[in-house]
Amino acid sequence: MMMYDDVCNFVVELYFSVLGRAQVFHNEAEFQFAFNRKMGGFLGHPVAVDMITCQTRKVMTDATVIAGDNWAALGELKLEKGGTLALGLQSFALHVGSPHAETELLPCFFIEVIGATIRIGCLVFFEKVAWQPLTPFMNCFYTEHDRTDMATLCRAMCALKKGLTALHSYYIEAHPSVNTITPKDIPYPLQGRRSVRIGNKLIFIVTRDDGERRIFKYCRQYGEEVHRSWAEAGWAPLLYDCKPIAGGWLEVEMQYLADWNPSLSLLKGMDGAAKHELQAAITTALKRALSIPIDGCQVAHGDMRPPNVMIKRDDGGGFDIKFIDFDWARKDGVARYPPFMNTELPWHPQVGAGKLLQQDHDTWWLEDKSCAI
Template identity: 25%
Template sequence: MSNSSNHRFHLNCFIQGDPTTDIFHVRVSPTWKTQDLIQEIYRVYNSELGFGRELVLKKTRISLYQVDVAPHELAKIETLPENHLMQRIDQLKDYWPDPEKISHRRIQVLISVEGQDSMAKGFRAAPSMSTAAYHPRFKQQQENSNIPIYNGRPYERTSIPIQLFHPAFDFFTTELEKSDELIEDKCAIVEKLMFGSQALYNTETDRWSAIKGLLIGAVGHPIFKDSISRCQSGGVVTFTEPNSARKAYGAVVELNNEIGTGHSDPWVQSAQSYARYWSQLEMTELRRATRCPTFIISIAGPWMCVSGAVYLDRVVIQPLTDYVWLGNHPQQNRHLVRVTRLFMAISRAVSFLKEYYTPLIKPNAHLSVERYRDSPCITSLAGAINFTYIHRLGDPGIIRPIFEAITEDGRPIVVKFAQVYNLEAHKLLASQSLAPQLLSLDIEPAGGGLIMVVMELIGTSLDNYLDPTGPGLEPSARAQICEDVETALDLLHANNLVFGDLRPPNVLVVQGNNGSLRGRLVDFEWCGVEGEARYPAGMNQSKEIGWAPGAVKGSRLFKEHDRHMLDKLFSTSSVEDAET
């Protein structure tokens, strides 16, 4: 930035989509360029305001617009004035030649945080859905483009469970697992659909003509063609309201005549269709205001898969079922019941989405930008503690839903979603200041088969201290941390518990009251009763970790495993290896 401090003045700024109370100001110089102002906005917003949110420089791109509006007018701004876009090479005096005329009661800079919009622009410019779904083009898109689809192909394109982003997907799974009585009419039409699906057809058009009416009856919602530029899927379920130009997509349907016919997988085709439907310019307002939850129905001959989709700063698609056989058999009544229940779940889940979207697509509905689209939709603990997510914690290359957040009263916390968690073991150590203090009193279901655990945010991972670029540890500090971890393990072992995952990332280094460094254990997902609990099937068995003998996928946990890992963790050679 310029070193000039002459004639400094203040600009009131507002990020589109923030609460209208969160206006902030930055102190600037007339000779600064717009790019300098952008850097100062990042600094002030992240370090001085305490809003509990963060602009991540590497993940977000912001654009600035010169405005002159009162705070009460902010909610009325739906489209940004492109002719007022501030160019990064311009100086601020080009926009405010006379700073003394600036009103401190009005907003001068409106900020747009890009991410999702740039993704949508990319999809609008991309090849057609059918071309993009063709395997060589899809492979290129996933590996070398700016618009990959996070559908798990390859593994690096995997996202955290979509159930954390909207309750409709968990609602679907819950409905699927119900054992209530089947609806007679639904059972009859599903049976007809199954007979129709297992028939053989010459072409995809013939198959679609034969089963479309039956599929509509089974789904319980109209399915229409919605041909847009560069995209024509099998059909969509849309929601509309009278006298409103808005619409929402409840489901996208894609169909191939048989497995292996056509040039691509219908699951990939439907993902491409979803991305293009929601990337349309006319969908911008609703896309910015929601995570765009939609169900995807992919059909290949007599096989069908149901998936869920959300549009964050990336498109995420995840299967909610396997490919299900849509064929009948006279001695397989249970299968007919299963498929009928599947379509009942689809019908009810799409209705769930209709209830969600209806108030948002009414003609007079005001839509606010969803600033936290990349964070889970769960923002309270047992209804008693409300919090706001700041960012995801840990290595971005590791798919773990762990977030830093802040409570309404300003406490920094960690919100963790896990498949299993030994809350009682965590409580046991926390009572002796050997683990972070918990805000969670009980296990709280969070959707997608996950549970939510909330705890205080303290300390730094031991990993950071042992990293070659980290601060390192004095011998006395290392000895104290080792003693604390050993005390924690002794307490667990005395209660017949094994920690199981004693590695540097799961040891926290915190500063004690006297300034000394102390050790804490964190992450109790593997912790369990000795000889009963087992290592997870998905454990990383890399030789670099150096697990204890006998500690392998699916094997039982034993106390000697903890002792082996403790010796390895704090051995002189381990520390020397980390420092070299």
């Protein structure tokens, strides 16, 4: 309880003696000194300016919390005009411009203050500096009859103090003893697991502890209902899980079709009767799959192309067929194509960004001889 009292007292001081009275400071140096003194007392770590020297360039930060050789927090303050984000990105880029930054993420909280507003975000180094806001700009003008803004800032400052304490401890205590470097091209849910990436997409073959291999796919949207219904009918790989993870992504876990091949590779090597037989088998399978309703409605796959049709010879010499890549799959005539599409592919003439998905689009590539491989 005492911690929350401390947070509330600190926010009141920000309102009445620093940010809420930004107009009384004669210059940014005075403003900076007052803010750093208050913030340092609240966070329990010194907040001070820092000088970055990079070749012939020198950059002075407005506020930093230093943990060992790293920054746990960076702040940029302006009395009136903006530009804090650009300055923060520049300072952080210069700070991480050292050999160890090539293999480490170096996370850092980023605090922006413009007059009587404050925003909290985070910075991290991938191949380049990345920034993510954690709050909007929060107003620090006191309003007697509405203290919603003050309550919002209290919650944000409480979270900042907890997060910064943990990050500071990581840099001071845990970080120097870390011997392994986290691969940046492996999503965080798969860190430490045996996985192989397929091409340049966020699709991985993951080997479980029991030796079974499964596909893990990371995407922004997925037609889970369509995939499950088609899998139950035998027209798609088994779908084990489809769940949201941090960052607005979905993690899709499905069966790995080890002995199957994309129809594209098989069709290219065929001609005559064999090719016609395979195309006929795919057409029949697709029409049967598309006949499976969802909540009484027809569905459309949306991305039905040869690479998304998997083939395996059955024991009788025929073909087993399964369909994959259900990112866009939804109800026919209701869902729409995404805003960004590869316009160089041979889509149906009525396919385009923002247009409605239709079953006719799914069967078109088989019926149109110019795009059937």
